[in-house]
Amino acid sequence: MIYVFTGPTLHADDVRTALSEVEVRPPARAGDVYLACQEGATGIGLIDGYFSGVPSVWHKEILFAITRDIPVFGASSMGALRAAELHSFGMIGVGAIFEAFREGTLEDDDEVALQHGPADLGYVALSVPMVNIRASLRRSVSAGVLSAGDADCLIDVSKKMHFPERSWKSLIQQTREKHPRLRLEELENWLPTGAVDQKRLDALEMVSEMARFYREARVTPAQNFEFQHTAMWETLTRSVEKTGPNREMLLVIDQARVDPTFYADLRCRAASRLMSEQVFEIPQADLNRAMTRFRAENRLYTGEVLESWLAANDLDLPALEEQIAAELRLTAAIAAHRDAFHLAMIETLKADGGYDKLLAEAKRMGMALDRLGTPYPTASDLDINPAMLLIWYFEQVRNQAVPDDLDAFIGQNDFADRTEFEQMMARTYVLWQDEASRGDDYDAPTQPLIMER
Structure with missing residues (x-):
């Protein structure tokens, strides 16, 4: 049985049209790929996966699947990210988004992230992924709707938006506020029929490639690494x-x-x-907040009082900051x-x-x-x-x-x-x-x- 993890990017019916004997699963989280292996998967396609709220699918799960000669394909979203990171170990990446991450043209996770509704509403998209915005604006330039310079302005504005806030309406509104000289009426009229859903296109390409792989009875590349069974x-x-x-x-x-x-x-x-x-890297802002909370809890309100406390505890400020950072790293690992x-x-x-x-x-x-x-x-x-x-x-x-x-x-x-x-x-x-x-x-x-x- 082939397992494909998808949600907002590609509907389950589209997966079943391309592949027979397929189990369509929701977006992957930590442990899901390993569980698929344990359930006897003969192939795994990773499209969607969670980025926040729950732990993301581990690289090591994918490597585990590869060591068991299970072909693992990735495209579009979390699949493209993991494939770009693991293609040298045998994961099979498909599509333009994967290629962009593999070549380093794209680097940030937020390029593929989007806000979406729950499963019972069909994972309806509530925002537009950055990769789709880029692909649509490239097409608009080719179609003569925008100049390359105007498209760059829109990309710059969109990239500065938090991913759940990205939509064509909010992007055009913010671009008009920041670049009032731009004329975007033609783009607005063009988008309903001209916008590109690059994530969906890549996902369709991936399931088609998986179908060819099994139809032609291809074999997976030889394993070039040793899997380590660590405590984690x-x-x-x-x-x-x-x-x-x-x-x-x-x-x-x-x-x-x-x-x-x-x-x-x-x-x-x-x-x-x-x-x-x-x-686990601790942002400086988190460290500063934790230091402020520590000083308040211990009534170390002034620099003089803090210095006295440090001396009494045989510490200096860098040592105290490292202790607080260590606690933050511990909490991050647990979470x-x-x-x-x-x-x-x-x-x-x-x-x-x-x-x-x-x-x-x-x-x-x-x-x-x-x-x-x-x-x-x-x-x-x-x-x-x-x-x-x-x-x-x-x-x-x-x-x-x-x-x-x-x-x-x-x-x-x-x-x-x-x-x-x-x-x-x-x-x-x-x-x-x-x-x-x-x-x-x-x-x-x-x-x-x-x-x-």
Whole structure:
């Protein structure tokens, strides 16, 4: 079975018209190509893939497929990017966009990015990709609609726009504001029939090329690299096969988070595998914000107070900045590979010993949630005001005041967002209610079974 990952670029019916025995999948994310291999794919076509919100498809998944003699084609969008990066290892790139990235004419991911609707609305495009704007303006010059200079002005304006904001209407409007001398009426009239969807053209070319490949019984190029089974790769494969953390895993991690010192040590060690195999660059603006937050939390408001604090802690300013940058890199690694991080935490707990006690407690908690009829409680299920729940959790469970910067706390404790944090509080509160109803004299839920390293 051939697997093709597509969404807004090419409709599934177009794929099925070109290829028989094909499984059409949504835009790829991390783990999807590996999963296709495990499901017995005989060929993979990568068109669309996610750039943000969830981890992108890994280069290593594609290399894994190649080592198993599975032809991997790429075009148009994420497929063109990955093919340009991996064509020397055997990935087969197709189309003008791939060629532009391979030759270095295009370099930025935003060239192929676009905003689109959900799957149930057919991934309807809500913006115009930069590569389509470039192709359309080139055609407009050839058609005599625009001069080359005017087309360059439009490209310059479009390139400075954030990709979700790119549309022909907004582009023409902003160009008129910045270049009032330009006459764009003819372009507006020409676009409905003259605009080029280069991404779609490349995707159609790719599925046609795949059809020829299999019709002519071609063979894949000989593998010219050795695949390394690293710890990070093993973590990814486990996360795909287990489809993320189950409830018992979440309950184990809930317990670990109650002790800030224990959790900080656990997260550092669990994330070390991720950090050792991928470099995360921290923008200076993020570092500056983190430094400002650090100084506010520690009341280091003046330069004099900061210098005294640095001296008392045997640090200088560059060393402090490196410590803060290291924490930001750690957080970035965890956010980029959240499921893999959860599994790495469990593996770290197992290596330390005592995981069996935490697991037994998690099972007890799980049975209590089932007995109460709330296997996956949310904040809206509770008979408590959300603000009071927040105060209760910090004062009773964590024995501290509610942090001034709650979002920073949520990030530092590796919750995906506020909703995930509230779900954890809901679980904790339901379990506390269960203890209280059975007559146990507790002011807070059972404290976690903390292990020493």
